[in-house]
Amino acid sequence: MRFMMIVKATTDSEAGVLPSPELLEAMHRYNEELARAGVLLGGDGLHPSSSAIRISYPEPGGKPKVVDGPFTEAKEMIAGYTLIEVKSREEAIEWALRMPDPHGFGQGQIELRQVFEVEDLTDNPEAIAKENALRQQLEEQRKA
């Protein structure tokens, strides 16, 4: 299963302050660790929202509204993401916990979100039921 580790924006990242060399080094080591464990799929850092564009649909069926950045609510924006492929939710959490504090002054926040994959999107109830039954069986065997 795939997870996206989303690093939230902070006042610093929004101000375009670059991370300290120490943090950059720690991040680099962390990414290397992910790669060496074979779980890293990809990741990117984003420019501050000052260069962003927001398109919204304030009215149902209406025309889109285009607003240029910057936007104010830093904590609701993202500064970057890392995509990983793991075997379980717990493994994803474990990796997320090992990520260096992305900002280091109390605003650091990482959000972990599971990524939809094709089979999640197929609405074949039979296949889904079969899969669930199997997972349950596996879970029970593990407990036994």
Added chain:
Amino acid sequence: MRFMLIVRANGLSEAGILHTHRFEEGMAEYRKALAQAGKLLAAEELQPSSSGVRIRLTGRDASPEVCPGPFPLDHRLIAGYVVIEAETADEAVEWALKMPVPAGCEGSEVDVRELREWAQEDRNPRVLALEADLQEQVRMLNQMQKFL
């Protein structure tokens, strides 16, 4: 290498006469020694052939013949087996020689036979993938409408 020590049946085993306590203990010791040396893979004793069924596979067209036991006490009949892991055939024979002999069965026989290892040929995954690709390509070829 894996070896099977095959214990032949005899009159006593076929009659279902229980072994002496001493033999049972000896056998338990023997298994324990094998297990402790990390050699024991399996050890079983069979019930007398009176509870068995023999199926004669007669060939492609005729249906198989099913005969209930007991079977004649001939060379084919076995009473048990032990499967061991041994480095060499000599070692397997050594172990076979240590097998206890029940009282009254002094003429009994044990065969030492090496088991065939998974004879499966090594699969080359790259070639398997190429064969799969060939199938795909042939299908594409078949679907193509017209040629130059």
Added chain:
Amino acid sequence: MTSSQTHRTIDAIWRIESPKLIAGLTRMVRDVGLAEDLAQDALVIALQRWPESGIPDNPGAWLMTAAKRRAIDLLRRNKLRDEKYAEMAQTTELYTEDDLERNMDGEIGDDLLRLIFMTCHPVLSQDARVALTLRLLCGLTTDEIARSFLTAESTIAQRIVRAKRTLSSRKVPFEVPEGEELQERLSAVLEVIYLMFNEGYSATTGDHWLRPLLCQEALRLGRVLAEIAPEEPEVHGLVALMEIQSSRFKTRVSASGEPVLLMDQNRTQWDRLLIRRGLAALERCRKLGRPLGPYALQAAISACHAQAPAAADTDWARIAALYEALSRVAPSPIVELNRAVAISMAFGPAFGLQLVDELMHEPALTEYHLLPSVRGDLLAKLGRMDEARSEFERAAAMTRNSREQQLLLKRAAECGGSPN
């Protein structure tokens, strides 16, 4: 955190840490079976303590320390713990506490690499290599391995025990081979990984949750190998091949479980991320500046399909050229047949047929059923139906697979006329 949550967390930590742990311990004690036991002892201690003490900040280091302590205990007690170790002591060189200290520090990537060369060692049967690699490097349980290979758990457990014993009795060293041996041994490693992948990818039966697991594990192990052996072009070639094939994983089977052929797959559902990763791996391979090996070439062929927006847009001339290259580095009749079909797609069936006709004289191929089968297809495409029919019939007589036989006879019947 409830205790079952802690256990699940420990499971996850184990999955992340166990290969490194076992690799590091194997370097110290020179016996992979003992190393696994020590690592598992450490896990048992963690399972006892962590639910109460909480999970330590650096769980990997914690487990390593606990395992090392066990190793030292074992030595100090001098009297070996049980018969199992007594037996090992007879077959492996005994290590001393000094060795242990000396061997404690080392680059973990190197250890993983040594471990994988060990689990894929040619003294083991192919099945044993796969099982042991899945167990030690992927941290799968014997149950998971058994279910993905549709085998009994006891068979797999036994296979693993015997493999570990063989490694120890044959004194297989914990090292990365050098010189000429390296390429040969590396190709054995790549074969094990691709075999794992293929097992999951090509089978349409079996546990549909565990089969993809094999693909994922193979891919993950390939990605690991690409990090720890970045100078080897074929490693990147294999990773590229698996990434690109994986990109089609979800589209190659229909909702009802029927296989879907490449040309009928919904290309919009191919996983773009994996395709991009595959192309990047291929690029990494090319940058090493050496001629492409068999895996890289097969990956490049697969990439041609991945890059075609529709089946009709496929660059067949390039595919034909890549098969030509493949026939130079890894010549085989199956490559020639693929090339013939690619040439037919690019330049017309007459050219493909010419190539196949040359192969007809090859004595090694007289029993190869795919040869008349492909020849039949090409003849049919050229409208030479009588000849095509007899080729399909010949192919049907050669194959032992009854399903394939039926298909071939059906193809023969479609050619019309009366059977020969």
